[in-house]
Amino acid sequence: QLQLQESGPGLVKPSETLSLTCTVSGGSISSTSYHWGWIRQPPGKGLEWLGTIHKSGSTYYNPSLESRVTMFVDTSKNQFSLRLSSVTAADTAVYYCARPIESHPALFGSWGQGTLVTVSS
C-alpha cells in the first residue's frame, strides 16, 4: 500500500528557505506515470495547492507562489522535495505531500500525515 511521509525542520527563520522531503514507500516514483504534489494548510485555515511535479521533473506551480517555489524528484531515493524561499510568518502551515489519482494530477487521492512548519525567529 502506498505511503507518503513528510520530513524536514519544524522551525524556519523568516527570510530563510523552507525545505521538505516526501519519502514514498509501497511504490516507486519512477515506475508509474503519476505526478506528485505539495499542499499546505495554515493552522485553522483552508488548503492551498503549492505545486506538482512529474517523475520526469516537469513542474506546475501555484502562480501566486511560483517565484518562491522549487520542486524536484530524486528517483534513487524514492523521494520528492519542496523548497520555499524567503519565508514569512504567513508560510506557517501544515505541509502535506500527496499523490493524485490517475484521472487528473490535481485530484489528490493519497496523502502524507502532514508536517507542521513554523516560521519564527
Place this chain on the structure above:
Amino acid sequence: EIVLTQSPGTLSLSPGERATLSCRASQSVTNNYFAWYQQKPGQAPRLLIYGVSSRATGIPDRFSGSGSGTDFTLTISRLEPEDFAVYYCQQYANSWTFGQGTKVEIK
C-alpha cells in the same frame, strides 16, 4: 485565479439528516473540473468527489455531487457519525484552488 466561496461556514445537523453544502466559483469552472474533499481533525483530507459527480474509490453512495458553471453542491443523504467533519471544494480548471471549508457539526 478562481476564488471558491463555500456556504454555510458551519452546518449543525443530527445523524440521519440530509446535509447540503454549497460552493460558488468566481468564474465558470470548465470541463466539470470540480471536486470535494473531507477532512477530520488531525487528519489529511480525503478525496470524495471529482468531475462534479464521480465518487472516488471507496466513497459510499450517500455522498453525491452536482452543479455546473459557478454553482456546485455536495449532498450527504443521511449523515452517519463519521461524516461530521470539514468539507472543502476544489476547482482544477484554472490553476487549482480550494474553498475555505464548511464544517458539519453535530447538533
